[in-house]
Amino acid sequence: MNEGDLLQRAAEERANIVNKYARGREEGAQIDPWEDPSFEIYHVTDRYGFIHDQRVPQRKDTKEVQLERERAKKWLKMRKEWEQHKLSADKLRRRVYKGIPESLRGTFWSLLLEIDTLKKQQEGKYEEMRAIAWKWSPDIRQIDLDVNRTYRDHLMFRQRYGLKQQALFNILSAYSVYNREIGYCQGMSQIAALLLMYLNEEDAFWALSVLVCDKKYSMHGFFIQGFPKLVRFQEHHEKIMNKFLPKLKKHLDRNGVDTGLYTLKWFFQCFLDRVPFRLALRIWDVYLLDGERVLIAMAYNLLKLNRRQLMRLGMDDILQYLQIRMERSEMEDDVVIESLQRCMEELKKAKLDYPGPPPPDELPKTPFGTFTEPTFEQKVGRRTSELTALERVATESVVLRRQQTEEQLEMDQLSPRPPGTTSNGHHRLSHISGSDGGNLGDQGSKFSFDPSIDDASSLVSRRSLADTSVTSTADLSVFSSVTRSHAQDNSLDTHSNVSDDSGPRAITPTATPRALTPQPTAPSPDVVRIYVPYTSPQPPSPCRQNGDLPPRSLPCPLTSDLNKIRIKVDNNSQEEQTPIVEHGLIKPFQLNSPEIDLK
Amino acid sequence: MANRGGPAQRPNPQTQGKICQFKLVLLGESAVGKSSLVLRFVKGQFHEYQESTIGAAFLTQTVCLEDTTVKFEIWDTAGQERYHSLAPMYYRGAQAAIIVYDITNMDSFGRAKVWVKELQRQASPNIVIALAGNKADLANSRAVECEEAQTYADENGLLFMETSAKTAKNVNEIFLAIAKKLPKNEQASGAGSTNQGRRLQELDGSPKAAGNCCK
Ligand SMILES: Nc1nc2c(ncn2[C@@H]2O[C@H](COP(=O)(O)OP(=O)(O)OP(=O)(O)O)[C@@H](O)[C@H]2O)c(=O)[nH]1
Ligand SMILES: [Mg+2]
Numbered sequence: 001m002n003e004g005d006l007l008q009r010a011a012e013e014r015a016n017i018v019n020k021y022a023r024g025r026e027e028g029a030q031i032d033p034w035e036d037p038s039f040e041i042y043h044v045t046d047r048y049g050f051i052h053d054q055r056v057p058q059r060k061d062t063k064e065v066q067l068e069r070e071r072a073k074k075w076l077k078m079r080k081e082w083e084q085h086k087l088s089a090d091k092l093r094r095r096v097y098k099g100i101p102e103s104l105r106g107t108f109w110s111l112l113l114e115i116d117t118l119k120k121q122q123e124g125k126y127e128e129m130r131a132i133a134w135k136w137s138p139d140i141r142q143i144d145l146d147v148n149r150t151y152r153d154h155l156m157f158r159q160r161y162g163l164k165q166q167a168l169f170n171i172l173s174a175y176s177v178y179n180r181e182i183g184y185c186q187g188m189s190q191i192a193a194l195l196l197m198y199l200n201e202e203d204a205f206w207a208l209s210v211l212v213c214d215k216k217y218s219m220h221g222f223f224i225q226g227f228p229k230l231v232r233f234q235e236h237h238e239k240i241m242n243k244f245l246p247k248l249k250k251h252l253d254r255n256g257v258d259t260g261l262y263t264l265k266w267f268f269q270c271f272l273d274r275v276p277f278r279l280a281l282r283i284w285d286v287y288l289l290d291g292e293r294v295l296i297a298m299a300y301n302l303l304k305l306n307r308r309q310l311m312r313l314g315m316d317d318i319l320q321y322l323q324i325r326m327e328r329s330e331m332e333d334d335v336v337i338e339s340l341q342r343c344m345e346e347l348k349k350a351k352l353d354y355p356g357p358p359p360p361d362e363l364p365k366t367p368f369g370t371f372t373e374p375t376f377e378q379k380v381g382r383r384t385s386e387l388t389a390l391e392r393v394a395t396e397s398v399v400l401r402r403q404q405t406e407e408q409l410e411m412d413q414l415s416p417r418p419p420g421t422t423s424n425g426h427h428r429l430s431h432i433s434g435s436d437g438g439n440l441g442d443q444g445s446k447f448s449f450d451p452s453i454d455d456a457s458s459l460v461s462r463r464s465l466a467d468t469s470v471t472s473t474a475d476l477s478v479f480s481s482v483t484r485s486h487a488q489d490n491s492l493d494t495h496s497n498v499s500d501d502s503g504p505r506a507i508t509p510t511a512t513p514r515a516l517t518p519q520p521t522a523p524s525p526d527v528v529r530i531y532v533p534y535t536s537p538q539p540p541s542p543c544r545q546n547g548d549l550p551p552r553s554l555p556c557p558l559t560s561d562l563n564k565i566r567i568k569v570d571n572n573s574q575e576e577q578t579p580i581v582e583h584g585l586i587k588p589f590q591l592n593s594p595e596i597d598l599k
Numbered sequence: 600m601a602n603r604g605g606p607a608q609r610p611n612p613q614t615q616g617k618i619c620q621f622k623l624v625l626l627g628e629s630a631v632g633k634s635s636l637v638l639r640f641v642k643g644q645f646h647e648y649q650e651s652t653i654g655a656a657f658l659t660q661t662v663c664l665e666d667t668t669v670k671f672e673i674w675d676t677a678g679q680e681r682y683h684s685l686a687p688m689y690y691r692g693a694q695a696a697i698i699v700y701d702i703t704n705m706d707s708f709g710r711a712k713v714w715v716k717e718l719q720r721q722a723s724p725n726i727v728i729a730l731a732g733n734k735a736d737l738a739n740s741r742a743v744e745c746e747e748a749q750t751y752a753d754e755n756g757l758l759f760m761e762t763s764a765k766t767a768k769n770v771n772e773i774f775l776a777i778a779k780k781l782p783k784n785e786q787a788s789g790a791g792s793t794n795q796g797r798r799l800q801e802l803d804g805s806p807k808a809a810g811n812c813c814k
Contacts, residue, residue, distance in 0.1 A: 152648035186679040264654035319657040391684035398688040
């Protein structure tokens with residue numbers, strides 16, 4: 001096809017789709033039989049409008065509805081106060097965190113978003129954009145595909161080309177030309193649909209527009225090419241996880257569950273489809289009040305509330321839990337929201353509640369609502385080049401993050417180890433964790449950054465490993481920066497050689513016969529580190545000390561001794577003599593004894 | 600909601616010797632039916648209004664070969680071009696990929712070729728790639744000829760089938776063909792991120808195959 005043909009085809013396709021929505025369900029519209037609501041005979045609708053295959057439990061809802069009717073009266077009064085500018089921010093906040101009554105949700109959502117102001121400022125703009133979109137929007141095809149797949153289990157969106165599907169199509173296509181930098185991004189259709197459940201078409205358009213461009217929400221950075229805000233928020237989330245839930249973080253890392261795998265939908269859609277819908281509404285109430293910091297706090301909150309369950313699961317089940325089970329769970333909305341408030345406090349104290357204002361690359365660069373004709377490539381839906389610079393940043397950062405986690409894990413595997421691990425069980429250390437238990441208990445908790453999870457019920461069998469790995473976090477940060485800066489030196493290869501080599505394999509954790517380990521619950525402070533020296537650009541410097549840890553000798557990169565493996569046994573409790581194994585012989589170990597080389 | 604064609608056979612762990620685990624990623628333009636194929640394969644279902652995928656979704660399914668149980672860890676990705684930049688996160692370390700196009704849409708076939716190129720360049724060198732021409736039930740509005748796709752697949756060493764998530768045609772078959780083609784005795788062909796997790800899980804007491812290597 002030549003350019004002209006391509007253009008014509010794209011234009012015809014667009015006109016065709018637009019026509020279908022314009023006609024709606026009038027006579028003549030072609031509608032597949034399955035698209036009609038009567039297609040499924042038995043279904044029951046819940047109070048939010050979602051259609052279920054089974055009867056929905058009614059009792060709780062009714063009671064709740066009654067209670068809400070009472071609350072609605074207070075909220076009506078509050079609206080008057082708002083209009084007269086007499087409403088205190090405190091009172092509003094308190095009430096919103098308790099949940100906006102369903103009957104007034106739309107009213108208060110538009111107040112919180114201050115839709116009226118924007119709408120008045122830009123009168124007529126919406127219709128104008130909609131008309132332009134029908135003629136020009138290069139995103140019509142994708143929008144059509146997604147309208148067809150958005151909340152089809154909801155009464156409003158059930159009918160193909162029904163009123164609300166028309167509205168959804170209109171909003172998204174109008175927005176795609178109003179904000180050309182975003183156009184349309186998958187994920188927006190659910191947001192727009194949610195807004196349409198509570199607002200009329202035009203209001204929903206302006207609500208979407210506030211969410212995208214107002215600095216309280218700044219969703220612009222989420223949806224533009226390269227998702228720069230997603231990357232930034234994920235990094236911030238990791239920071240929080242490392243600080244407040246380090247064990248869970250490690251557990252997720254070990255199971256290959258990268259932050260990127262579960263936060264995307266949380267952040268892009270403010271938890272829609274990932275928690276029960278009723279809870280999602282409560283989160284949205286709070287999000288509209290307090291803005292983007294709610295995303296950060298809620299992500300932390302969800303993991304915190306579910307950490308015990310998650311710690312017991314492997315990769316498949318973790319992802320299943322986060323993707324599906326959590327949405328179907330019976331989490332009590334009030335409990336979750338109260339906990340959210342505590343999380344926000346906690347993060348605020350740690351100055352981690354707000355990831356900072358958006359950097360320039362997340363901000364819109366061209367004014368909204370000014371129409372420029374799409375380029376040829378845009379019109380025919382063809383990419384101009386490979387990835388743009390912004391997109392490459394995203395690619396690199398997701399891959400890099402995972403690589404760093406893997407490196408860190410490699411180091412974990414090599415450095416700390418559970419007490420009593422031996423070389424394939426041949427040379428068992430005669431002394432395992434055999435110092436007196438009380439002493440060890442203290443040591444263990446000193447190194448535990450997250451004592452909350454150390455309750456008896458959780459993970460007795462993992463405990464010793466978890467403890468040692470947490471203990472070594474600080475050491476490893478020194479370590480991994482070395483690894484990273486020497487990525488050119490094939491440092492990763494060196495690591496994998498280590499575990500393949502018959503000598504060192506003896507002490508990688510894989511060989512741990514856990515069942516044979518006595519007292520698995522009493523963590524030993526003895527840690528064996530294996531490290532491979534790299535050529536360091538700097539002369540060996542005295543090792544850093546970490547505030548929290550006793551002054552152990554941390555591994556330092558050495559300039560000499562390449563290709564040697566060095567095992568060093570740290571003995572923290574000076575009285576205890578830790579025996580070590582060297583070439584199959586058990587030797588006593590003193591702190592000042594020379595390090596052993598395995599060649 | 601159609602419900603023809605059950606999910607792939609569940610293995611009987613007693614009679615199975617080896618268990619192998621593979622990471623498989625689905626790529627292809629939006630709405631070609633990636634999620635539908637996975638849903639058919641994993642649950643034996645088909646939803647006309649399958650939600651669009653935001654980011655990616657993860658599912659697992661296990662299939663039996665004669666003496667081996669193959670467990671697929673499936674990453675179903677989002678098709679919109681905008682999400683392309685996140686794709687490496689999912690295909691990194693994958694041992695298999697299904698690249699899906701819609702036989703009624705020529706553009707989606709073009710897009711599939713671009714994915715093949717990208718995988719050949721960027722993914723693990725031994726990755727097993729299958730090409731799926733989906734929506735085979737809509738042969739009336741066919742835009743991509745079967746022969747054309749077959750030729751392309753042959754030239755590029757890809758497995759190829761025309762599938763239909765709706766009628767279940769060739770859905771289990773394509774996954775099985777991949778399972779058969781995957782190396783089951785070597786060490787991790789794709790040395791990917793997931794291997795890490797497996798090894799460590801084993802350490803923690805839950806017996807699992809290490810990487811994709813069989814026991
Ligand atoms: N007739 C027919 N329709 C199909 C088939 N497979 C999928 N569909 C329909 O095609 C539409 C898109 O399918 P999805 O599975 O959501 O497509 P996807 O590739 O996952 O799309 P994204 O998530 O946007 O990347 C849905 O409406 C499906 O019902 C098929 O084999 N035959
Ligand atoms: Mg999908």
